[in-house]
Every structure is written in structure tokens, then in C-alpha cells.
Amino acid sequence: MNATMRRVAIATAVVSMAASLAACGSAKEADDKGEKKKKSGPLNIGLLLPEDQTARYENFDRPLIKKKILADCADCEIHYVNAKSDPAVQQQQVDSMITKKVDVIILDSVDSKSISGSVKKAAEAHIPVVAYDRLAEGPVSAYTSFDNETVGKVQGKALLEALGKKAKDGKVVMLNGWEADPNAAMFKKGALSVLKGKVDIAKSYDIDRWLAEEANKAMTGAISSVGKSNIIGVYSANDSMAGGAITALKSGGVKPLPPVTGQDAELAGVQRVVSGEQYMSVYKSYVEEATAAAKMAIALGRGEKVDGTSTVDSPTTKDIPATLIPPVSLTKDKIKSTVVKDGLYTVSQICTAKLKAACDKAGLK
Incomplete structure (x- = not known):
């Protein structure tokens, strides 16, 4: 290599290194x-x-x-x-x-x-x-959110708690969030850190745009593949998808409904928690x-x-x-001390006529 070529090579390397260092x-x-x-x-x-x-x-x-x-x-x-x-x-x-x-x-x-x-x-x-x-x-310049890996851990722990001694008696289906959302990966990571090795995850889906109808399709496919009698729990990353999954479980004849997780404390999700159709949500x-x-x-x-x-x-x-x-696991016994206390919903908004008996039992009056 002559002197001129050597100088060009060195200059190119320096520029490349500078660009690399500046990238992050x-x-x-x-x-x-x-x-x-x-x-x-x-x-x-x-x-x-x-x-x-x-x-x-x-x-x-x-x-x-x-x-x-x-x-x-x-x-x-x-x-x-x-x-x-x-x-x-x-x-x-x-x-x-x-x-x-x-x-x-x-x-x-x-x-x-x-x-x-x-x-x-x-x-x-x-x-x-x-x-x-x-x-x-x-x-x-700044960022605010929830501790998203902890959200997944909270969901995973709640599902294990709901399954109790039956955690190894059947299959769990995972409905994770949309891949384009960085939070979805953190929710999944947190949940898997709790669930891996303690339950048998038969199917795991990343749900496009968090859509309830896509979660419904995935759950319908899981029921067909895994068998309705074999599904003992559903990890759903949020309430909207949990609603889609529960509709599929009902249509597929899965009885009794297995525990289903959620997130976001949506009104419909909170009402499902009260009725017992959904085991928990995550209150943020x-x-x-x-x-x-x-x-x-x-x-x-x-x-x-x-x-x-x-x-x-x-x-x-x-x-x-x-x-x-920090997130909070929202089970039936925590509705009054979280979403009601903080003014997200009133008891009258949650407790429709259809849910009166369940609300009375949960102390929501």
C-alpha cells in the first residue's frame, strides 16, 4: 500500500469510528x-x-x-x-x-x-x-411511564396465584402485546421471568396492534390446537385483548373459564374482574x-x-x-381501594344491574 492509499484508509477508518461513536x-x-x-x-x-x-x-x-x-x-x-x-x-x-x-x-x-x-x-x-x-x-429529552417489566411480573405472579397447585396440570396460552410497542417486550419479559418453568406454555402469540379481534382469533386457534379441556390459564397483556380471549373461550365451550390476566383497568375489564370472568387487571x-x-x-x-x-x-x-x-395488581378485593378511591370510576359506573349481586359480594356499595 503506497503512502497516499494508507492516508485515505486511515482517514476512512477515523470517520467510520466517529460515526459509530456518535450513533448512540x-x-x-x-x-x-x-x-x-x-x-x-x-x-x-x-x-x-x-x-x-x-x-x-x-x-x-x-x-x-x-x-x-x-x-x-x-x-x-x-x-x-x-x-x-x-x-x-x-x-x-x-x-x-x-x-x-x-x-x-x-x-x-x-x-x-x-x-x-x-x-x-x-x-x-x-x-x-x-x-x-x-x-x-x-x-x-425525558420519559415517563410505568415500570413495565414489573407490570409483566405482577401479571405472571397473579396467574400463578390463581392456578395454585394446579399450575402444572394443563396448558397456558400467552397473548402478548404488539411487537412494534417496546412496552410489549418488557411485559412479556417480566411475565416469563415468573412463569417459565412453573407452567407449561403451549402457545404464545404477539397480537397485532393490541386488537381484541386479533386476540379472539389467536385464542380460537389455541383452543383448536391445544384442546378446550387442556387450557388452565391465559396470560393476556391487556384488558382489551382479555375481552377478546374470554369471548373466544366462551364460544369454544371452555368451562369453567380459566383465570385470565389483563392490564389498564378499563371499565369493561374491571367489570369482568367483579363478575369473575377475568381474574385480574393491572392498575396504573x-x-x-x-x-x-x-x-x-x-x-x-x-x-x-x-x-x-x-x-x-x-x-x-x-x-x-x-x-x-409502580403498578398495582387489581383483583376483586382491590377495586375499592384503587380505581374507585382514585376517582377513575364510581361504584355506580362499575355496578350495573347485572352485576349487583357480584358487587355486593365484593363490598362495592
Whole structure:
């Protein structure tokens, strides 16, 4: 190799190494590059939620975040959009927020990977992004969610508790969340850390877009494959899918219904827990999550730093300030002390005429 070629090779190697080292930055570096001037007065805040199939986003997250923002910044303006499970639509929505020159974006991503380019565009426009509920890739400035691996552990422990000494007497079916949602992998990991070796997992499905009808199809297939008399438990990652699975179990003639897990404390899920059709849900304090998101967004919108209770790493960004909220196993005996006490639902909303006897038995009066 002559001297000229050697110099070219060395230069190429140096550039390649630099690019490699730059590929995974930190939240602090992202903030430093996109540093905003201090701002007082009203803020324009973009709120981007991922879908409307799961009841929580429209019923809880949206109104709670709005309420918490306006409590601390009465003249702030909130620009709300819902991507309805379409990653391409959400990318366009981020572009629209950049065009509007919002001060900060709260983003619950449809697809955490595909949205990374949009997050980068926002950072380049000096618009910080708070990753809400799902950890988006790209240079996000802050993150709030629940301890998602613990959610899976809570579900797995509840299922084992429901099965008791019969845990090895039959087959368990797993209905996991959508692969594009990074939380789904954490729920599954947490659940498997509890269930593996203690139950026989006959079938495991990753359910497209968390859809109840897809969970219903998967459960119907599992009944046909495993046999209705062999299914002793169902791990469902959320309440919507649990509803689809329970419908399939009933249609398939599975009696008695096996214990089914859930998550999100949807009203229909809570009612199934009361009636005994669903063994448990997971209660997550949306009030705490919304409060954390609102405080982070206002601080970042004003050009201030945020401090989380911890830090997390995404595949692209290190040391993201994070506030992670612990989940609660929601069984029949905890409904009054969680969702009713915290004002998510009233007893009258939960206890329809059909559920009166079950509610009386559960002490819901």
C-alpha cells in the first residue's frame, strides 16, 4: 500500500469510528445541541397519542394530561392529535407540530423505531420531546411511564396465584402485546421471568396492534390446537385483548373459564374482574403518569432542565431522565381501594344491574 492509499484508509477508518461513536448519544447531549432559550408566559404543547382502540388514551390520558398542564400553565395551548395506530400518520403529525413551532411535544409513539427520525427532526428544530408511556427512539429529552417489566411480573405472579397447585396440570396460552410497542417486550419479559418453568406454555402469540379481534382469533386457534379441556390459564397483556380471549373461550365451550390476566383497568375489564370472568387487571395511576408528563413538558418548554427519579437508555439515547411509576395488581378485593378511591370510576359506573349481586359480594356499595 503506497503512502497516499494508507492516508485515505486511515482517514476512512477515523470517520467510520466517529460515526459509530456518535450513533448512540445521551439525552444531555441532545438537550445541549438543541438548547432552548428560557421562555416565560404561555406555551404551545403538542400532545400525540398512539391509538383509540384501548380505552385509556381518550378516557384518561388525554383529559388528565390536559388538566395537569392547565393547572400549572393556565394559558398554555394544547394541540392534540391521535395517530389511530398508523406510524406514518404519526410521523406526519410530528412534522405538523414542527411546522406549528410548538414549544414541546409529548409523544406516545405508535412504533418506537420508525418515529426516531421525526424525534430527530424535532430536536433539530429545538423542540424537546417527552416520551410518554412508550420509550420512543431518537433524541428524546425525558420519559415517563410505568415500570413495565414489573407490570409483566405482577401479571405472571397473579396467574400463578390463581392456578395454585394446579399450575402444572394443563396448558397456558400467552397473548402478548404488539411487537412494534417496546412496552410489549418488557411485559412479556417480566411475565416469563415468573412463569417459565412453573407452567407449561403451549402457545404464545404477539397480537397485532393490541386488537381484541386479533386476540379472539389467536385464542380460537389455541383452543383448536391445544384442546378446550387442556387450557388452565391465559396470560393476556391487556384488558382489551382479555375481552377478546374470554369471548373466544366462551364460544369454544371452555368451562369453567380459566383465570385470565389483563392490564389498564378499563371499565369493561374491571367489570369482568367483579363478575369473575377475568381474574385480574393491572392498575396504573394515570394521574401520576400524566402529572409527570405535564411537569416535564412545561419545564422543557420553558428551556429548563428536567430531573427524573431515575434514568433509562433507549437503543439510540443514553441517560434519559425518567419517572417510572409502580403498578398495582387489581383483583376483586382491590377495586375499592384503587380505581374507585382514585376517582377513575364510581361504584355506580362499575355496578350495573347485572352485576349487583357480584358487587355486593365484593363490598362495592
